[in-house]
Amino acid sequence: MYWQQSYWPFCNFSIMKKKLYGFVLLYFTSIPLFAQDQVTDTVVPKTLKEVIVIGKKTQLYQQQNKPLAAVEEYLQQSGKVGMIKRGSYAWEPILNNMTTERTLITIDGMRVFGACTDKMDPITSYVEISNLSEATITSGQQGGNHGATIGGSIDLKRSRSGFVNSGWDVLINSGFESNSNQKILGSAVNYANNRFYIDTDFMYRDAENYTAGNNQEVLFSQFRKFNISATSGFSFDENKMLEASLIYDKATDVGYPALPMDVSLAEALITSLKFEYVPKASNIKNWETKIYYNTITHRMDDTKRPFVPIHMDMPGWSDTYGFYSKAKGVFKSHHFTVDLNSFYNRSVAEMTMYPSDPNESLMFMFTWPDVRTLYNGLFVEDSILLNSQSSLKFSVSAANHSNVIANDLGLESLQIFYPTMKASKNRILKSISSNYTYNKNGFQYGFGLAYGERAPSVSEGYGFYLFNSFDRYDYIGNPELRNEKSSEANAFIGFRTKKLSTKISSSYFHISNYIVGKPTENMIPMTIGASGIKIYSALNYATIFNTDLDIEYQFDMNFRWAGQLVYSYGQDYEKENLPFISPLRYSASFQYKVEKFSSEISVQGNAVHAQYSLFYGEKRTPDYAILNFASSYAFQVDHSKWYVKAGAENILDQYYTTFSDWNAIPRKGINFFLNISFGL
Amino acid sequence: MKFQLKNILAVMALTLAFSSCSSDSDTLIVDELAELTKFKEIINSTHTIELYAHKGALEQGHNEISLRIKDKASGDYVKNATITWMPLMHMTMMTHSCPKSGVEKITADGTLYKGTIVFQMPQNATEYWDLKIDYTINGAAYTATSVIDVPASAKQRVTTFTGSDTAKYIVAYVEPHNPKVAVNDMMVGVYKMESMMSFPLVDNFKVKIDPRMPSMGNHGSPNNVDLTQSTSDKLYHGKLALTMTGLWKINLQLLNASDIVLKGEAITDLVPASSIYFEIEF
Numbered sequence: 001m002y003w004q005q006s007y008w009p010f011c012n013f014s015i016m017k018k019k020l021y022g023f024v025l026l027y028f029t030s031i032p033l034f035a036q037d038q039v040t041d042t043v044v045p046k047t048l049k050e051v052i053v054i055g056k057k058t059q060l061y062q063q064q065n066k067p068l069a070a071v072e073e074y075l076q077q078s079g080k081v082g083m084i085k086r087g088s089y090a091w092e093p094i095l096n097n098m099t100t101e102r103t104l105i106t107i108d109g110m111r112v113f114g115a116c117t118d119k120m121d122p123i124t125s126y127v128e129i130s131n132l133s134e135a136t137i138t139s140g141q142q143g144g145n146h147g148a149t150i151g152g153s154i155d156l157k158r159s160r161s162g163f164v165n166s167g168w169d170v171l172i173n174s175g176f177e178s179n180s181n182q183k184i185l186g187s188a189v190n191y192a193n194n195r196f197y198i199d200t201d202f203m204y205r206d207a208e209n210y211t212a213g214n215n216q217e218v219l220f221s222q223f224r225k226f227n228i229s230a231t232s233g234f235s236f237d238e239n240k241m242l243e244a245s246l247i248y249d250k251a252t253d254v255g256y257p258a259l260p261m262d263v264s265l266a267e268a269l270i271t272s273l274k275f276e277y278v279p280k281a282s283n284i285k286n287w288e289t290k291i292y293y294n295t296i297t298h299r300m301d302d303t304k305r306p307f308v309p310i311h312m313d314m315p316g317w318s319d320t321y322g323f324y325s326k327a328k329g330v331f332k333s334h335h336f337t338v339d340l341n342s343f344y345n346r347s348v349a350e351m352t353m354y355p356s357d358p359n360e361s362l363m364f365m366f367t368w369p370d371v372r373t374l375y376n377g378l379f380v381e382d383s384i385l386l387n388s389q390s391s392l393k394f395s396v397s398a399a400n401h402s403n404v405i406a407n408d409l410g411l412e413s414l415q416i417f418y419p420t421m422k423a424s425k426n427r428i429l430k431s432i433s434s435n436y437t438y439n440k441n442g443f444q445y446g447f448g449l450a451y452g453e454r455a456p457s458v459s460e461g462y463g464f465y466l467f468n469s470f471d472r473y474d475y476i477g478n479p480e481l482r483n484e485k486s487s488e489a490n491a492f493i494g495f496r497t498k499k500l501s502t503k504i505s506s507s508y509f510h511i512s513n514y515i516v517g518k519p520t521e522n523m524i525p526m527t528i529g530a531s532g533i534k535i536y537s538a539l540n541y542a543t544i545f546n547t548d549l550d551i552e553y554q555f556d557m558n559f560r561w562a563g564q565l566v567y568s569y570g571q572d573y574e575k576e577n578l579p580f581i582s583p584l585r586y587s588a589s590f591q592y593k594v595e596k597f598s599s600e601i602s603v604q605g606n607a608v609h610a611q612y613s614l615f616y617g618e619k620r621t622p623d624y625a626i627l628n629f630a631s632s633y634a635f636q637v638d639h640s641k642w643y644v645k646a647g648a649e650n651i652l653d654q655y656y657t658t659f660s661d662w663n664a665i666p667r668k669g670i671n672f673f674l675n676i677s678f679g680l
Numbered sequence: 681m682k683f684q685l686k687n688i689l690a691v692m693a694l695t696l697a698f699s700s701c702s703s704d705s706d707t708l709i710v711d712e713l714a715e716l717t718k719f720k721e722i723i724n725s726t727h728t729i730e731l732y733a734h735k736g737a738l739e740q741g742h743n744e745i746s747l748r749i750k751d752k753a754s755g756d757y758v759k760n761a762t763i764t765w766m767p768l769m770h771m772t773m774m775t776h777s778c779p780k781s782g783v784e785k786i787t788a789d790g791t792l793y794k795g796t797i798v799f800q801m802p803q804n805a806t807e808y809w810d811l812k813i814d815y816t817i818n819g820a821a822y823t824a825t826s827v828i829d830v831p832a833s834a835k836q837r838v839t840t841f842t843g844s845d846t847a848k849y850i851v852a853y854v855e856p857h858n859p860k861v862a863v864n865d866m867m868v869g870v871y872k873m874e875s876m877m878s879f880p881l882v883d884n885f886k887v888k889i890d891p892r893m894p895s896m897g898n899h900g901s902p903n904n905v906d907l908t909q910s911t912s913d914k915l916y917h918g919k920l921a922l923t924m925t926g927l928w929k930i931n932l933q934l935l936n937a938s939d940i941v942l943k944g945e946a947i948t949d950l951v952p953a954s955s956i957y958f959e960i961e962f
Contacts, residue, residue: 365923415862416863
């Protein structure tokens with residue numbers, strides 16, 4: 001593939017470090033060099049991030065193929081994002097083919113950590129599309145401003161009216177999906193004037209089991225959830241504002257057909273208070289400080305399964321307190337950001353097994369032994385406009401990451417495996433990145449180099465007999481793991497005219513101390529039916545490459561074509577495949593729009609997953625392609641605006657499963673959906 | 681607990697009131713009986729012998745027994761007795777003893793004496809244990825005998841068997857008293873039945889352990905350390921890893937000094953349990 005070759009020169013990692021130092025030097029020499037170049041402030045440096053617009057509540061329908069889709073469905077439109085599916089609910093986002101541990105998902109910059117040891121509650125499952133206005137996807141170290149990451153970050157931005165004199169605004173959303181009988185009901189009530197705004201919304205979803213292609217019911221794929229949220233801002237001075245925000249999300253009776261257990265409760269309360277200051281006539285343009293708190297309760301449930309070898313309760317809790325203070329400023333040609341951020345997280349999970357003889361003592365253990373994580377980081381970024389076409393961006397961050405096991409029983413449990421381990425562990429995490437972008441007459445390109453580190457996750461460091469139903473091993477955390485270190489090169493090239501828009505972007509990661517579970521000899525798994533025990537340990541290194549091509553062509557006022565092609569690979573130092581690396585995947589859509597009517601037909605598919613990883617429990621999945629169709633119409637009755645969208649997904653009712661479907665559960669067969677929104 | 685607290689308060693009050701002339705012996709007496717509960721008094725014409733144990737009762741298996749001798753006339757506790765004891769099982773057809781230690785004074789100034797007895801079998805409706813205590817005080821010999829209650833233990837704490845060398849052995853669980861989800865220090869006594877009355881500790885054997893949870897797929901635990909004999913207390917010491925609470929079956933294998941298995945089987949898929957084992961539940 002031609003685009004690979006063009007980026008290979010940046011992928012020589014034996015000289016990576018030297019290059020990094022080179023870039024640092026370049027940075028310091030660039031200050032006097034480019035400072036003389038006076039560039040007007042109105043030109044803002046280009047960044048490599050990708051923004052998926054979810055839309056203001058009132059215009060939820062205008063952007064998307066299926067307006068009331070789940071957050072995850074919005075996110076996977078990006079060529080960098082994939083989804084691991086364990087059912088029809090709470091998909092786990094993977095970014096640049098990397099799972100939760102290596103990525104950073106934030107809600108308006110807030111750190112939130114799932115409370116499930118089996119990753120059944122990614123952060124994205126605790127928000128609703130109605131809470132959000134957009135998702136900012138940033139690849140690699142450039143996404144490191146809210147914490148340490150390897151693969152990049154997704155920041156989910158809350159929607160807010162802002163201080164506009166729009167008055168009251170009421171919107172009702174309703175939807176139905178034939179496959180799984182999903183009923184969706186939502187409302188939004190907003191009020192805004194120039195000193196105050198409040199946005200509230202409510203969303204309820206109730207779905208039964210879905211059916212895969214050929215009308216095969218997927219048992220335990222039901223879910224029910226509701227979400228309420230409110231954001232309110234008050235401007236007590238023309239350049240100072242205070243904003244309070246709250247999300248309460250509760251899912252009950254969630255089936256996970258790919259896992260041996262379901263969930264009876266996943267509940268989150270996510271709150272924040274933000275102070276924003278926009279100084280007048282200062283080099284600092286914006287200064288934002290936020291304190292936040294969130295708490296998550298997660299309860300797994302096996303009581304509805306017909307056969308369980310032993311009944312167990314597995315609740316988990318995650319509480320996070322955090323703050324950040326971020327200042328953005330401009331000094332001559334430098335656009336800089338300074339972000340000081342901290343969080344304190346408490347993760348506890350336990351497991352109680354009920355012996356068949358009720359007189360016997362319950363079997364109890366901590367699967368996350370009350371791990372407290374304190375993170376304090378400083379992130380500094382500077383974008384330098386070299387001239388009207390090109391800019392350079394540098395960022396550095398340093399953070400202190402410490403873990404303490406607060407529970408003695410938990411500590412002593414882990415000391416069975418690590419007799420000399422201490423309750424606490426301290427780490428320093430560093431990151432540096434540099435990027436160059438050029439943009440002239442629609443032609444743009446950019447490239448960058450970066451280095452970053454991350455600490456092991458709670459499961460990787462302190463997990464205790466966590467059963468992975470994918471490779472069927474019990475996993476034991478390893479508190480002695482070293483930091484994972486990523487050296488990264490990225491590049492993009494794009495061309496845009498009035499009609500055509502194309503872009504290829506690629507990222508290459510060379511990750512040292514790559515954390516994986518390694519099987520151990522002579523250790524007996526706890527879980528009935530498990531194959532053995534894997535202890536988290538580090539591979540010398542692994543490499544991951546992701547490249548995506550996006551093309552859009554606007555034929556005329558009415559017709560538009562869009563296509564996407566994504567290629568990835570991931571291998572460890574012994575050339576063994578890594579898990580959850582996407583095979584070649586593609587999508588294409590053809591849209592017709594005239595006035596208030598629009599119609600779209602799209603196809604999406606995967607090539608054969610030939611580079612699967614047997615070691616991690618993967619199997620070869622065949623290629624697939626599905627066909628979707630949707631139509632929408634907007635109209636007005638008196639003063640109320642109506643919007644109707646109807647469509648069908650997987651029209652040909654294909655039975656298929658993909659590389660990222662946990663235990664190869666099949667995906668949805670044909671599905672008709674209807675979304676109706678009206679606003680007053 | 682209440683009992684202790686009262687004593688501690690009493691001692692504190694005493695030490696406060698008579699701080700200049702506070703007597704060490706008062707404090708010692710309180711300390712001596714800490715965590716002990718009296719379960720039996722054996723009385724003869726001259727003395728009352730008080731028997732104490734942690735749990736306030738005896739049971740089948742290894743028992744740590746403390747005692748003190750009270751002079752009936754003076755009401756004082758005797759500090760200079762020399763004591764031996766002989767537990768006897770009265771079966772319908774025969775009488776036998778069991779493994780036991782000597783009885784030693786715990787502290788020079790104290791009144792408490794201590795030893796251990798391993799009851800390898802419990803009493804039943806027709807068969808019973810009695811305990812004969814012989815002691816001398818200032819050259820005068822005394823004796824006292826009484827039936828004692830030795831009910832069966834709820835979980836297996838002792839195992840009696842004939843080894844492949846045709847000798848009879850008794851293996852008794854000693855520690856941990858209070859098992860934890862952790863690596864526990866484990867202690868076991870290994871005795872040989874030389875005769876109906878003689879059960880000495882055996883030397884230089886090895887006890888292999890394999891803890892399992894039969895209620896949970898018979899899974900085990902990592903990093904256990906097989907038990908070897910300590911030169912100081914002659915008991916067998918090792919490490920027992922328990923990864924969760926619940927009922928654990930500690931499968932045993934007894935090996936002699938030449939590493940030949942005398943009794944017990946290694947656990948495999950086909951052999952879920954050894955013929956000799958202990959149980960603990962917490």
